[in-house]
Amino acid sequence: xxxxxxxxxxxxxxxxxxxLAMARxxxxxxxxxxxxxxxxxxxxxxxxxxxxxxxxAVRHNxxxxxxxxxxxxxxxxxxxxxxxxxxxxxxGAGIPVTYVPARNTIMLALALAKAETIGACDVFFGANAxxxxxxxxxxxxxxxxxxxxxxxxxxxxxxxxxMNIHAxxxxxxxxxxxxxxxxxxxxxxxxxxxxxxxxxxxxxxxCDSCRLRSAGFAAAGIKDPTRYQHSA
Amino acid sequence: xxxxxxxxxxxxxxxxxxxLAMARxxxxxxxxxxxxxxxxxxxxxxxxxxxxxxxxAVRHNxxxxxxxxxxxxxxxxxxxxxxxxxxxxxxGAGIPVTYVPARNTIMLALALAKAETIGACDVFFGANAxxxxxxxxxxxxxxxxxxxxxxxxxxxxxxxxxMNIHAxxxxxxxxxxxxxxxxxxxxxxxxxxxxxxxxxxxxxxxCDSCRLRSAGFAAAGIKDPTRYQHSA
Numbered sequence: 001x002x003x004x005x006x007x008x009x010x011x012x013x014x015x016x017x018x019x020l021a022m023a024r025x026x027x028x029x030x031x032x033x034x035x036x037x038x039x040x041x042x043x044x045x046x047x048x049x050x051x052x053x054x055x056x057a058v059r060h061n062x063x064x065x066x067x068x069x070x071x072x073x074x075x076x077x078x079x080x081x082x083x084x085x086x087x088x089x090x091x092g093a094g095i096p097v098t099y100v101p102a103r104n105t106i107m108l109a110l111a112l113a114k115a116e117t118i119g120a121c122d123v124f125f126g127a128n129a130x131x132x133x134x135x136x137x138x139x140x141x142x143x144x145x146x147x148x149x150x151x152x153x154x155x156x157x158x159x160x161x162x163m164n165i166h167a168x169x170x171x172x173x174x175x176x177x178x179x180x181x182x183x184x185x186x187x188x189x190x191x192x193x194x195x196x197x198x199x200x201x202x203x204x205x206x207c208d209s210c211r212l213r214s215a216g217f218a219a220a221g222i223k224d225p226t227r228y229q230h231s232a
Numbered sequence: 233x234x235x236x237x238x239x240x241x242x243x244x245x246x247x248x249x250x251x252l253a254m255a256r257x258x259x260x261x262x263x264x265x266x267x268x269x270x271x272x273x274x275x276x277x278x279x280x281x282x283x284x285x286x287x288x289a290v291r292h293n294x295x296x297x298x299x300x301x302x303x304x305x306x307x308x309x310x311x312x313x314x315x316x317x318x319x320x321x322x323x324g325a326g327i328p329v330t331y332v333p334a335r336n337t338i339m340l341a342l343a344l345a346k347a348e349t350i351g352a353c354d355v356f357f358g359a360n361a362x363x364x365x366x367x368x369x370x371x372x373x374x375x376x377x378x379x380x381x382x383x384x385x386x387x388x389x390x391x392x393x394x395m396n397i398h399a400x401x402x403x404x405x406x407x408x409x410x411x412x413x414x415x416x417x418x419x420x421x422x423x424x425x426x427x428x429x430x431x432x433x434x435x436x437x438x439c440d441s442c443r444l445r446s447a448g449f450a451a452a453g454i455k456d457p458t459r460y461q462h463s464a
Contacts (some may be wrong), residue, residue: 032396044322061301063297063298063301064296064297064298065295065297066295067297067345069295070345070346070348070349073329082389099425100345100348101344101345101349101386102341102342102344102346102348102385103345103442104385105341105344105345105381105385106338106341106342108343109334109337109338109341110334111257112333112337113299113332113333113334113335113336113337113338114302114303114333116307116333116334117302117333120370123273135383136384136387136389136390137233137384137386138387138406139384141384141386142381142384145377145380145381145384145385146381147379148377148380149374149377149381150338150366151379152369152371152373152374152377153334153337153368153369153374153377154333154334154368154369155333157368165412183430185464
């Protein structure tokens with residue numbers, strides 16, 4: 001096909017880096033977008049900026065938006081602790097305290113704005129319903145609802161284009177995501193998944209996100225290249 | 233009913249001021265939200281901050297988000313002129329250059345985040361399909377699609393609450409909106425609708441928004457209290 005532009009939401013984590021590699025493999029000219037929403041783990045933003053050109057995107061934008069104004073999540077509110085159950089132990093049922101209110105809706109809305117301004121009809125998004133089953137805005141029905149909205153919301157859609165919200169890893173396990181990205185040459189040592197990574201991007205190894213990631217490498221049979229704050 | 237909290241998107245213009253007055257009349261405890269998206273007409277933000285307590289809201293938040301990063305609209309891109317057809321003349325068919333890509337989707341997403349953090353299930357929004365028929369994200373089908381999304385996206389919805397996106401003026405003419413707000417005591421001299429108002433909030437009188445507003449007061453038979461830069 002003729003190369004077409006796409007917007008790829010890139011957090012700097014393992015999932016969205018894999019999604020960028022998948023979009024590139026499909027031939028899209030990728031414009032990446034990160035949201036600086038006052039998250040604790042600032043080094044993931046540095047990781048996103050470095051990963052974007054490494055994985056073949058043509059442009060990277062960071063949108064600043066202060067969600068700490070709203071609070072309500074362990075990732076944006078300093079008064080709520082990040083859960084650090086022992087490795088392998090669940091941190092509790094239901095929606096985790098790391099859920100950021102309406103974050104994915106905000107990020108997809110920004111991606112839609114970016115798509116409109118560059119004439120793109122495709123947005124790629126690293127939602128995952130397997131590992132993040134407690135997050136309402138990581139479910140396939142949510143992505144379908146946003147795609148329906150995008151097809152009513154935009155100038156492009158009114159003028160006859162079809163807007164597509166791609167969530168290519170939504171049904172994959174962490175191990176499957178890692179295997180896919182590994183085959184596409186993603187250097188996972190450059191990605192930051194930890195909710196409380198240090199300034200150098202080194203992971204804590206104990207938060208929910210670290211435990212999921214570490215178990216994913218083990219299950220995929222691929223050596224974990226993550227840089228940890230405390231070597232085991 | 234027991235007073236319930238609601239989030240009201242307040243731009244500082246005539247439409248959203250009327251919506252706030254309507255939400256208050258329905259008994260909601262109103263939290264207002266403005267988006268500072270780098271718009272030309274900065275004085276509407278000052279108007280919103282002043283109107284919020286005047287119209288009985290308990291709290292006002294401004295979220296800063298630099299949409300000029302994206303460009304693509306006469307309201308955010310200094311290289312595109314605001315249309316100023318003569319009074320009564322249309323400025324052309326189709327979607328106006330003052331359309332800001334995905335702006336309403338971004339604003340509703342932020343309102344949803346705010347609603348989640350304060351435990352509100354109601355969001356009020358001044359979309360109008362009559363005067364802004366060229367804007368895709370001012371149509372009833374768009375609002376319905378966002379409501380559907382909100383009911384999949386949020387922790388509250390997952391836990392059994394019903395999220396409501398209210399667009400109470402969507403089908404009203406400008407004259408009907410003005411008549412409604414006038415009856416509720418809205419002081420329209422404090423609202424700023426002009427796309428290129430000066431720092432004191434005085435209107436140009438010639439842009440699309442000024443012409444719609446002026447015609448609305450005339451049609452409603454209510455004296456236009458707008459402060460203009462050049463008195464007629």
